[in-house]
Amino acid sequence: MFHQQTYTGxxxxxxxxxxxxxxxxxxxxxxxxxxxxxxxxxLGSFLQEINWAGFYLYDGQELVLGPFQGLPACIRIPLNKGVCGAAAQERKTMVVEDVHAFPGHIACDAATNSEIVIPMFKDGHLLGVLDIDSPLHGRFxxxxxxxxxxxxxxxVQALPLPN
Structure with missing residues (x-):
């Protein structure tokens, strides 16, 4: 799906x-x-065996779709829903080997089987999350x-604090 760069080491x-x-x-x-x-x-050109890489940005109430690489995605995610919402709410990275077994998983792309979500914080403020999906189980x-x-x-150092 993505044009892959070759990296050594x-x-x-x-x-x-x-x-x-x-x-x-x-x-x-x-x-x-x-x-x-x-x-x-x-990330889309570097990571192997992924089908989506991008950002959801916190608007003060929920996560809203930001820049990404991949198929069209869910636009809004409440903080209590899915892997992205859980990572933002719990303030920790979520590595999910099988998204179909994750309570409240939001299936934006049926081909996704595993996911990693890293919350983005600056000076204690939630900015959003980095979300990466893979069609493979246990990819991350x-x-x-x-x-x-x-x-x-x-x-995060290059991103502004929320208003």
């Missing part, structure tokens, strides 16, 4: 390269949408969690 080394690329993409750019769009495109592991959390930490 161990998975941690590959993630370090992508995080370095993110630094370069967002350096000096203050527009949140531009930075989120490039971050989604970067601790290495993905660790480095995608680092990716989000870098990205």
């Amino acid at each position: 161990s998975r941690p080394e590959q993630y370090d390269t992508v995080i370095s690329q993110l630094h370069s993409l967002i350096e000096g750019e203050s527009n949140a949408i531009a930075n989120l769009a490039n971050a989604a495109a970067l 592991d601790d290495t993905d969690r660790e480095y995608l959390e680092k990716f989000v930490q870098v990205l």
Whole structure:
């Protein structure tokens, strides 16, 4: 589905390269949408065996669809619904091996079988979540969690605080 870039080295080394690329993409750019769009495109070209990568942004009440790579998606997600809502509400990364077994899963794409969602916080304020889906069961592991959390930490520095 995505045009895949070729990365060499161990998975941690590959993630370090992508995080370095993110630094370069967002350096000096203050527009949140531009930075989120490039971050989604970067992940879409880097990650193997995924079918969606993007952001849901917190509007003060619920998560609203932001920049992404993949098929059209659900537009609004309450904080008490699905993997994205749970990650935002519980303020922790959610790695779900089988989304169909997750209570309250929101099926935006029937092809999705596993998911990782990283909440984005800045100075204690919820900005949104990074959501990545895969058609494979158990696609995401601790290495993905660790480095995608680092990716989000870098990205959050370029995003404004909510009004």
